[in-house]
Amino acid sequence: MPGGRLQDMNTSTPSIRVRGLRKEYGAHTAVDGIDFDVAPGETLALLGPNGAGKSTTIEILEGYRRRTSGDVQVLGEDPGHAGLAWRARLGIVLQSTGESGAFTVREQLAQFARYYPNPRDVDETIAAVGLEAKAKTRIGKLSGGQRRRVDVALGIIGRPELLFLDEPTTGFDPEARREFWGLIRRLKHEGTTIVLTTHYLDEAAQLGDRALVIAGGRVVADGAMDEIGDPSARVPIVRWREAGVLREERTERPGELVARLAAAGEPAALEVVRPSLEDVYLGLVGEAGKQSADQPEAGDGGTSTRGRSRRAEQQEVTS
Amino acid sequence: MSTAILGAARVGYETKGYFRTWDQVFFTFLFPVLMLAIFASAFSSQSIELGPGQSITMADYYLPAMLAAGILLSGVQNLAVDIATEKSDGTLKRLGGTPLAPTSYFIGKIGQVFITGVLQAALLLVVASLAFGVTLPSDPGSWMTFAWVFVLGTTTSALIGIGLSSLPRNGKSATAVIVPIVLVLQFISGVYLQFSALPEWMQNLASLFPLKWIAQGMRAVFLPEEFAAMEPSGAWDLGWVAVALGIWLVAGLVLSRLTFRWIRRDA
Structure with a gap:
């Protein structure tokens, strides 16, 4: 555990180590041999179009899915076989769910806090996500953006060493997103390692130390936020x-x-x-998209309409 | 140890959630009480006669039947629909990402079934006694029988409910898949229709399932001794009630152990 808080990223073992990860669904290959590390305390932005294999990769790291092959270590353990003590060190914010929401914000957080050995204070956590005024409101009566903040609060209530954020700010208004970024920066200062997927490239640029771009199940770029992609794309x-x-x-x-x-x-x-991260990113996934243009999209439960319009955009930019 | 403590914490949480879900409360908690009131009122002028001077009212007859139905609804229907819904709406996926042990989750569910089942049985007894003049047994032996049939029946029913929760493919279809099973069982097992009046093949079919045995055990508690003559074998057969429910308890345990997953892996 203490090793996970070391600031020297070169000497400590990585929080996440992935080598040759593959995931096949029948004849379709969702993840086609990817390698990457995440150092302790680092924030990795995992980027890629819908169907690229992001969600599959994340769910394998979280222990929800089994991999077809490859080597995966998360906080020193294989997520396919790790136990409850390992789970207590993780925080997971899934893509939005449709739970009935019969409990109030405070009741739900107090309940989940019990599951962890060293939880955050419930009221402090409610304040951190800006829901003080809604603490006694049933979750079912909250707006979409407010429910998303409850999801985030539930993800951090256990004081995780490693936090997975899967499209955390979908449905937030601009002000709520700014506040959320502030919260994530505070978690970073506490030394939390974060893996973030998002469709908002400005969000990735604001929060990420490093970007990993996946398209067609392969890594197309891996590097510091201001270094990924072809240098000529940044001219x-x-x-x-x-x-x-x-x-x-x-x-x-x-x-x-x-x-x-x-x-x-x-x-x-x-x-x-000056080309933004978004321009660089669209150039990257556009090229990868051309190489595997007839690859069918599957596995990544995201909304396919948005996937289509994004691909349309990419074609416009790259053509 | 902490598994048990967290399980106990889940019982309170689950029970609170149950009573905040209106449709669950109506269709699994209040429904048997409503049916008792309807049957007892609709047939208030009729009685079931065994011989001269040996007759009982419809309310007398339907009280044990509705206690049995309550055990089935609070266990099988409640948990099968509830867990299928939780699987589908993301509740289980979220819990699967926390260090909560599945055992604690099950303790919470089964504990919730017991609390709501006891409240439901108490409500049925009070309504039957105060509103419909049913005379409740006064000997401790009958209440001992009631206690073990209730505990064994409720545990079995809860485990079968957990096992059946993997049957519906999603939460929306859960009610449509589970309710017909539960409804047919109630018709062939002597809950709505007098068991002794059913054809023999239907009685035999019902004997394969647990509800018939729960209903028979409840009749043994609440009907006069002479009514044992109306059972297929002419006796209450409490030993066989215990054996049949014991077998279903083990089957339910194995089924839930084999089929339960926090999420549908790789679906």
């Missing part, structure tokens, strides 16, 4: 209008280019754009 873009035509140029020295343009008179519609 700033200068756009301006010249004789009624929109011009665009990629350059490492945008200031120089702008100065040169300005010397000939104020350029019309001038802008300098």
Whole structure:
């Protein structure tokens, strides 16, 4: 346990170690041999389109699913065989569920706190997710975003060393998302290791130390947030209008280019754009999508309509 | 040790949740009381006669039947529908991600069945006695029989309910799958229809299932001794009641042990 709190990521054993992980459903391969580590205290953003194998991978790490092959260690144990003492060290926030919600927020948290050896204070946890005013309200009567905060509260009530967050802010309004980010930063400061999946790339950029991008069951990028992807994809873009035509140029020295343009008179519609994580990400999964374009989508219970529209976007960006 | 403590904590939680779920309360808790009231009122002018001077009212006859139905509903119908729903709506998946032992979860469920079952039986006895003038037994021997038939019947019923909870494919279909099973059993086992009036093949079929034996044990407690003559063998056969329920208890235990999962793995 103390090893899990060490700040030196190089010398301590990783919180998660995955080698050659594969998961097949009949003829379909959902996860096709992936490798990665998560160091103690690190926040990993696991990114990828719906059907990429994210949820399958996470559920294998959480001990919910069995793998077809490969080696997986989570907090030093094989999640396929680990016991209740191991579970007590994990926090899991699943994708939203439809529980009946007959209990109040406080009752539910007090009940779950009993399951853990060293739980957080119930009222402090309710305050941390901003539900003080709803503590005595039945969960069934809360809004979607409020219920999601209860999910997060239940995930952290046991003071986990390792926290899994599966699309935690779906249904949050912008203010609630900002507050949630603050909560996650506090957990990071406490040394919690976090694995986060999200469709919001700004969220991944805000919270993640590292991104792991999965597409078609394979890792297409693994690195620090500002390093993943092709370096050329990060080169700033200068756009301006010249004789009624929109011009665009990629350059490492945008200031120089702008100065040169300005010397000939104020350029019309001038802008300098630094590609966001989203642009880099869409480039990555777009390429992977082209390579396995006819691969059927399955296994990743996400909403398929959103999956389709996202793929449509990617094609627009990459074509 | 902590498994037992957490199980006890789950009993309170489950019982609170049960009484906040209106449809469960109506269809598994109040339903036998309602049926007793309907049968006793609708047939208030009729009686069942065994011979001259030996007759009982419909309320007398239906009290043991509804106690048996209550045991079946509080155990089988309640748990099979409840657990199937929890499996489908994500409750079990969430619990499976915590260090809660499945044994504690089951202690919570079975404890909840016992608490609600005892309250239901008490309500049936009070309503039968106060509203419909049923004379309750006064000898300790009858109440001893009542106690063991109730405990054995309720435990068996709860375990079968856990076992059957894996039958519905999702929570929405749970009621549609479980209720017909429970309803047919009640019709062939002498709950709604007088058992001695059923054809022999139906009596034999019912003898394969536990409800017939629970109902027979309850009749032994609440009907006059002379009515034993109306049973298929002409006796209450309490020994066989114990054997049949014991076999179903073991079967229910094995079935729940084999079929229960926190989630449908790899479905």
